[in-house]
Amino acid sequence: MEKIRVRFAPSPTGELHIGGARTALFNWLFARHSGGKMILRIDDTDRQRSSQEYFSSILESMKWLGLTWDEGPDIGGDYGPYIQSENLHKYRELAEQLVRDGKAYYCFCTAEQLEAEKEKQRQKGQPPRYSGRCRLLSEEERERRKLNESYVIRFITPREGETVVEDIIRGRVAFENKIFDDFIIIKSDGLPTYNFASVIDDHNMAISHVIRAEEHLSNTPRQIIIAHSLGFQVPLYAHVPMILAPDHSKLSKRHGATSVQEYRDMGILPEALVNYLALLGWSPGEDKEIMDIKEIVDLFSLERVSKNPAIYDIKKLTWLNGYYLRTLKLEKITERALPFMQRKFNINTERNTAKYKEIERIIDLVRDRVKTLQEMADASNYFFEDDFQYDEKGVKKHFRKEGVGEVLTEVSHVLQRVEPFEAEKIRDELHDLGRKLNVSLSRINLPTRLALTGRTMGPELFDIISLLGKDRVINRLKKARELFELS
């Protein structure tokens, strides 16, 4: 069997979005599962929209997800160049070879002419197709006009027969050749079109399996025809289903976050995103949902990729993220959470400092009850700032009650004495206080929590007290009594 080589070939015209990431993931999984090679190629033949920024950002997103590549623009390889704009002479050369062989021709039609032609066809209810007019130009006329007119190169498509795509996921898909018109392979700016360039690169890079989104299925016969005319062997194809928005339309900006970067900024973990994306259009065939990347690599196969489009459900992603947030190693979560903490609280922390240790403890307390790293930072504010808002409903419910001031004063007195200031000890003391005052524990805890955190809910109160430290606790109890005139 030939060596397995797959490629992910984004065009640097935008951030890496969810759909692209999933395609990259499936390529990567297939390569890693089968011991093949993963190649990263940049399809930047759209001169207008491609940019260096997007190029870097796509690479960064892939690295963040852990999708590594064996050959690519940044690390090179034996099959370069891995950026199409660095391979322009090659496309040009092959296109001209096709012209010489009578398989392609120069076309001088202007955009206006073509538009008028299409409009006419539309009115007649015909599909818009290029007439093939320039194919008939005499060699003499062609050479003359090449001198001072801009032109494209069109590929001559067969009029008869059919072209079959053998797709690993979809099976045999046949297209009648007569539906194709003479499409462009070299644009007037001299750059190749996608259909042309990717066929050449896939061949030159010895790609064995082309795994890409289903939107490319209809283009595949064109590419196969080109490959045949160039004498190339065609790779195996696998067209994975699209990812759709909740309203069944194509995923776009108006549906909220669509790029990998946005998810990272929201505080989604790469582990969760990878796990979720793997589940979109693929399943291991057993009742298993939570899988680390190693497990997914083991279980992955293209045969188990489903045919139907999947609707993107952020709630499930969020659930998975919450799961990873509370089960991954604390050190790892701390590392990931730190930027969010720093941004929100303007703190400066370095590893192995006391402050770092404290943050780690805070995260350990908070992580059980949040779904993203951003929420984690939001939920920890009272550990970093003394000046917080008090929950309005909570104030009405817990502070506006007979004897609250007295309770808080008692709590203050009790805590004053506790030594060492540890959660367990604090809990025992407050239990005792409850018995002494003959009130339920909630009568003590709820107002205390509100006074210390401004909130009615959150982590274990005794842990909070211990972590806050005696001084801050006593001060906040006092502040609450004064602020709300509790007696």
Next chain:
RNA sequence: GGCCCCUUCGUCUAAUCGGUGAGGACACCAGCCUUUCAAGCUGGCAGCAGGGGUUCAAAUCCCCUAGGGGUCACCA
């Protein structure tokens, strides 16, 4: 519009060669646990797009209809 692909709970999906009470997960609801909120546990709600065939037997095979998506670019 032509061509192509797709169709199992609201959503992601499972159901080896046709025989299942159509399974799991998210979401939602309820209960338990409990100092709050989560988490966890238990239970519940909910689906084979419709219609014809083939067959002793169809979610599964065939046909039709409907619906969704893709593509028909000098974008990829």
